[in-house]
Amino acid sequence: MQAIRNRRSETISLRRFRRFGPPVLQIIRTRKKEDIVPREVKIVERLAFWGMPLSLGVMSLKMLAWWVTGSVALLSDGLESFVNVVAAFIAYFVIRYAQRPADHDHQFGHHKAEYMSAVVEGGLIIVAAFLIISEAWDGLLAPRLPDAPVLGLAINGLAAVINAFWATTLIRVGTAHHSPAMAADGQHIMSDVVTSAGVFAGLILAIATGYAILDPVLAILVAINILWQGYKVIAHSIGGLMDRALEPDEEAAVREAIATHSGGALGVHDLKSRRAGAAAFIDFHLVVPADMTVEEAHVICDRLEDAIKASIAGATLAIHVEPEGERAHGQKVDVEGTGK
Numbered sequence: 001m002q003a004i005r006n007r008r009s010e011t012i013s014l015r016r017f018r019r020f021g022p023p024v025l026q027i028i029r030t031r032k033k034e035d036i037v038p039r040e041v042k043i044v045e046r047l048a049f050w051g052m053p054l055s056l057g058v059m060s061l062k063m064l065a066w067w068v069t070g071s072v073a074l075l076s077d078g079l080e081s082f083v084n085v086v087a088a089f090i091a092y093f094v095i096r097y098a099q100r101p102a103d104h105d106h107q108f109g110h111h112k113a114e115y116m117s118a119v120v121e122g123g124l125i126i127v128a129a130f131l132i133i134s135e136a137w138d139g140l141l142a143p144r145l146p147d148a149p150v151l152g153l154a155i156n157g158l159a160a161v162i163n164a165f166w167a168t169t170l171i172r173v174g175t176a177h178h179s180p181a182m183a184a185d186g187q188h189i190m191s192d193v194v195t196s197a198g199v200f201a202g203l204i205l206a207i208a209t210g211y212a213i214l215d216p217v218l219a220i221l222v223a224i225n226i227l228w229q230g231y232k233v234i235a236h237s238i239g240g241l242m243d244r245a246l247e248p249d250e251e252a253a254v255r256e257a258i259a260t261h262s263g264g265a266l267g268v269h270d271l272k273s274r275r276a277g278a279a280a281f282i283d284f285h286l287v288v289p290a291d292m293t294v295e296e297a298h299v300i301c302d303r304l305e306d307a308i309k310a311s312i313a314g315a316t317l318a319i320h321v322e323p324e325g326e327r328a329h330g331q332k333v334d335v336e337g338t339g340k
Helices: 039-069 072-098 112-139 150-177 180-209 214-241 248-262 295-310
Strands: 002-005 011-015 023-030 267-276 279-288 313-321
Touching: 002 248, 039 072, 039 150, 039 180, 072 112, 072 150, 072 180, 072 214, 112 214, 150 180, 180 214, 248 267, 248 279, 248 295, 279 295, 295 313
Parallel strands: 279 313
Antiparallel strands: 002 011, 011 023, 267 279
């Protein structure tokens, strides 16, 4: 027996069975669990982990800025960052849970857990907005100019720059890898950046004009914007929990793959899809000639699966093969060379 061990710790054994015919190539997989986990999953989990200490650091900076100045607007900004800390911890543990493989009780996986986390995240955004309004209301009743404004604004500005970079990263990665929890966390932090920008502008105006009431007024305006952001996060997440179909560009890619790789079939109909976090579920009916063998139909199905999975990462397919003559229903897909 000749054994060759490659760098990915796969053992390839060549065993020659002279009595049974030609050499047999046996591949024995010995990869550890972490080697099997897709690289994309590791990226999402790593970002979610670092979101926890980073959110704690940003919150500390903002509370320091409030302590230095006594500004109600900076306090409201710090309160929102506290919510960010809670959301970061929730996102990390939910993302880890959502990446668990399917089991007996969850045979389609745990992907939808991310949508539930995103709903909670949207709720926390709304809670943060009401906390800001509550603090700003006290400022309206007794407005005052902040102390040491330059130092406080500098500290808060540093926190805002860190948040802007992190939010952009989370939204980009979360969208690219279909992680609702990470994208929601990024949108939450981006709303925090908007808050910081509004607070910065409000304090500058208050100091420049001497109108202390501008500080709490602008805080309330920022809170209204945050309420809108929270509503959008919740609405998008509920759509995922309700088995929302793939995005139009993704569905177009599925249709293109079917149209160009279903040679030998007569038609496709009843196309359905749904998105569940990083997973996509697609099923349709494939019409084949009545005299086609099961093996020939299976070859077409394999070809379609390969083409669709190449276009839609994380896709799971269910293809129902039926003979010609059955009544078509649902969404149809034109198949090249058939005119159907």
